[in-house]
Amino acid sequence: MSTLRADHPALKGRTIFLKSVKQVTEVKRLLQPASSNTKLGAGKTAIMRGRWRGMKMYQLTLEERKTCPTTCQQWKNCYGNNMYMANRINHKDPNFLSSLATEVAGLSTRHPTGFVVRLHVLGDFFSKNYVQFWKRMLRRHTALHLFGYTHRLPEHSDGIGRKILELNALGAWIRFSDRGGDMSANFEGEGIPCPQQTGKTASCLTCGLCWQTTKPIRFEGH
Numbered sequence: 001m002s003t004l005r006a007d008h009p010a011l012k013g014r015t016i017f018l019k020s021v022k023q024v025t026e027v028k029r030l031l032q033p034a035s036s037n038t039k040l041g042a043g044k045t046a047i048m049r050g051r052w053r054g055m056k057m058y059q060l061t062l063e064e065r066k067t068c069p070t071t072c073q074q075w076k077n078c079y080g081n082n083m084y085m086a087n088r089i090n091h092k093d094p095n096f097l098s099s100l101a102t103e104v105a106g107l108s109t110r111h112p113t114g115f116v117v118r119l120h121v122l123g124d125f126f127s128k129n130y131v132q133f134w135k136r137m138l139r140r141h142t143a144l145h146l147f148g149y150t151h152r153l154p155e156h157s158d159g160i161g162r163k164i165l166e167l168n169a170l171g172a173w174i175r176f177s178d179r180g181g182d183m184s185a186n187f188e189g190e191g192i193p194c195p196q197q198t199g200k201t202a203s204c205l206t207c208g209l210c211w212q213t214t215k216p217i218r219f220e221g222h
Helices: 096-110 128-140 160-169
Strands: 056-059 115-119 144-150 173-177 184-187 217-219
Touching: 096 115, 096 128, 096 144, 128 144, 128 160, 144 160, 160 173
Parallel strands: 056 115, 115 144, 144 173, 173 184, 184 217
Antiparallel strands: none
């Protein structure tokens, strides 16, 4: 895991890899199959265990720090510091949400019995309006399921975390990072050790623990 020095310019709120930030028109699709991520899918595309077994998973990657709260405990040592090959979608692209909505609609038609979007392999919920966008998608497309992690906590004054609680009330599984307690995901903190990191399973798709239990999950450094 790479920790940035205190004077690194990326700590002002951006990725290290500026050329990896892509406009919507620069990528073939915003929602990539999970198979391209070694931790998430490791070559596989469908969930093999748990409540969403058999569903295909897709992933969305935004720009770390640019979309994240400065209160994130992993601001300096974000695992995005090591992900130089990842394409980060520019969330300020005027076509971002409309293109995302089109892709979700297409996947709903393709997978009428259900599919999962792993939100924010890098990045985070950047506004309340963005959370509202995903609420609309969940209500509009019953096949859509959401999974991910966030450092936007419910007690933060920006109100984004409280909106995320509303997403979870609709069936999403968004864990609160480094918060502790139920529905948390903690870096070297409390919780069940991540089975993928401890070698008990090959990937998230062969595990399913994070969307199967509300108990806290513990992660080690990437």
